[in-house]
Amino acid sequence: MRLIAEHVNVDFPIYGAQRxxxxxxxxxxxxxxxSSDERNANRTVIRALTDVSFELHEGDRLGLVGHxxxxxxxxxxxLAGVYQPVSGRILVDGVxxxxxxxxxxxxxxxxxxxxxxxxxxxxxxxxxxxxxxxTNVEESSELGEFMGxxxxxxxxxxxxxxxxxxxxxxxxxxxxxxxxIGAGDARFADRAAERMAGFLARSRIVVIASHSDQLIRxxxxxxxxxxTGRVVALGDLETVLExxxxxxxxxxxxxxxxx
Amino acid sequence: MAIDLPTSGMKPLAxxxxxxxxxxxxxxxxxxxxxxxxxxxxxxxxxxGPFWSSLTLLIFVIVMGSVxxxxxxxxxxxxxxxLVAGLVTWTMxxxxxxxxxxxxxxxxxxxxxxxxxxxxxxxxxxxxxxxxFLHNMIVYLLIMVIYMPQALTWRLLLAAPALVLLMVxxxxxxxxxxxxxxxxxxxxxxxxxxxxxxxxVTPLFWSPDSLSGTRRMVFVGLNPLYHLLSIVRDPLLGRxxxxxxxxxxxxxxxxxxxxxxxxxxxxxxxxxxxx
Numbered sequence: 001m002r003l004i005a006e007h008v009n010v011d012f013p014i015y016g017a018q019r020x021x022x023x024x025x026x027x028x029x030x031x032x033x034x035s036s037d038e039r040n041a042n043r044t045v046i047r048a049l050t051d052v053s054f055e056l057h058e059g060d061r062l063g064l065v066g067h068x069x070x071x072x073x074x075x076x077x078x079l080a081g082v083y084q085p086v087s088g089r090i091l092v093d094g095v096x097x098x099x100x101x102x103x104x105x106x107x108x109x110x111x112x113x114x115x116x117x118x119x120x121x122x123x124x125x126x127x128x129x130x131x132x133x134x135t136n137v138e139e140s141s142e143l144g145e146f147m148g149x150x151x152x153x154x155x156x157x158x159x160x161x162x163x164x165x166x167x168x169x170x171x172x173x174x175x176x177x178x179x180x181i182g183a184g185d186a187r188f189a190d191r192a193a194e195r196m197a198g199f200l201a202r203s204r205i206v207v208i209a210s211h212s213d214q215l216i217r218x219x220x221x222x223x224x225x226x227x228t229g230r231v232v233a234l235g236d237l238e239t240v241l242e243x244x245x246x247x248x249x250x251x252x253x254x255x256x257x258x259x
Numbered sequence: 260m261a262i263d264l265p266t267s268g269m270k271p272l273a274x275x276x277x278x279x280x281x282x283x284x285x286x287x288x289x290x291x292x293x294x295x296x297x298x299x300x301x302x303x304x305x306x307x308g309p310f311w312s313s314l315t316l317l318i319f320v321i322v323m324g325s326v327x328x329x330x331x332x333x334x335x336x337x338x339x340x341x342l343v344a345g346l347v348t349w350t351m352x353x354x355x356x357x358x359x360x361x362x363x364x365x366x367x368x369x370x371x372x373x374x375x376x377x378x379x380x381x382x383x384x385x386x387x388x389x390x391x392f393l394h395n396m397i398v399y400l401l402i403m404v405i406y407m408p409q410a411l412t413w414r415l416l417l418a419a420p421a422l423v424l425l426m427v428x429x430x431x432x433x434x435x436x437x438x439x440x441x442x443x444x445x446x447x448x449x450x451x452x453x454x455x456x457x458x459x460v461t462p463l464f465w466s467p468d469s470l471s472g473t474r475r476m477v478f479v480g481l482n483p484l485y486h487l488l489s490i491v492r493d494p495l496l497g498r499x500x501x502x503x504x505x506x507x508x509x510x511x512x513x514x515x516x517x518x519x520x521x522x523x524x525x526x527x528x529x530x531x532x533x534x
Contacts, residue, residue: 004269079272080272080374081273081374082371082372082374083531083532084531091270092270093270096374098373100371101368101372104372104373105293107296110296110300118296121288122289123373124286150303
């Protein structure tokens, strides 16, 4: 199992003004008159990731830290294959499991069982794997008969539990997570922590983005500090976290000074 | 952070348009399920369920049938079957086209979450409309048994391959319009307007034979919707579709899929950014 990011750049086009066909057609019509450079200048692009490179091996648990908008979520989604880089590439050996929403494709009109089955199929699980997964979710979610009712009848905590039970029942391979997965109420928390630990241990590679030092420390053995779309530090967990804290502190000082 | 290690055995994450379309078709269990759940969901809390739309169709056929047969001075035992056979087919075709714009936008949550064959969403869209079509066939059978039982012959079987062709076309339509709408939300509105007008200019309420000359050529001969419609409608009325219509549908299918591969090949990777 390996995951490689090679000089990855990701740009986000900002459409806003050009979302409508009329404006785009208009832009094209006037584009012939005005130089093409000028036309491109009208299209705003935000560079979300700049030259991101790293390599992860079996057993690596990478924590992504950084400010809001530093590019953590974008990087995770790029690693998941949601966004294709404008240049550079992502190479994988293994199955990538993105768990950004615990239940992908969740529809509240469908029952717990139906949602679990749909999500499992989205992840490409085989029929026998799905049956095993359903048994597992039945046991660990403690939802009992609610499993057969539409998810819209669930409380928030129950929906979270369903998602958590599902997520931690799958075999993740390369696991990508944004801020961990909620587990539900306190009564459930102890066993949830245990389940989560088991789940992480089964994952061969983990990449998780979080603002919480505590979460990163409990789950990771490596960290990467991101700033304005770049990986500015990568390596040993404590060193990078220290740098991040100094950075946060520094940024706050700067901000205070500006005031 | 240079990478010197060999990258053999590793694959890039990107899915090409062809892999998407072919791989998506193979995941029939998934799109079959997505399509079916959508049908189930849409009508979950109603008594008649999916048959509501069939009931609407029945009422429409009876009312429109009696007005129309008067207007066009046609025998209602001839006009009602013509109308119902056309409308069941048209409903499927036009609903697919109308919904095609939201093929990808409605799956935004999934597309932003993971990398998969988005074409699955197009197959699901077509599939759920086929399920709706099967419900509406009850109305068709009812009208046929009452007014034209003699038309229920072996020729009905010709409707099956024609339906498959219609669905195959539905998929490229969903992929093309779905992709374009993801970028330009206006496209869906434009398409819906076109479909609304097409309902009256396509021989659906009136027989193609009632037009002649240039008008016939424009609204019948050169109307792709007419050919897609008639390869299904004719067998439903116990007739063999004309060779012209089969040829036209073949051309539409080939041209449409070529367009789908071009558009999807160029823009598939941008869809996630547009949503």
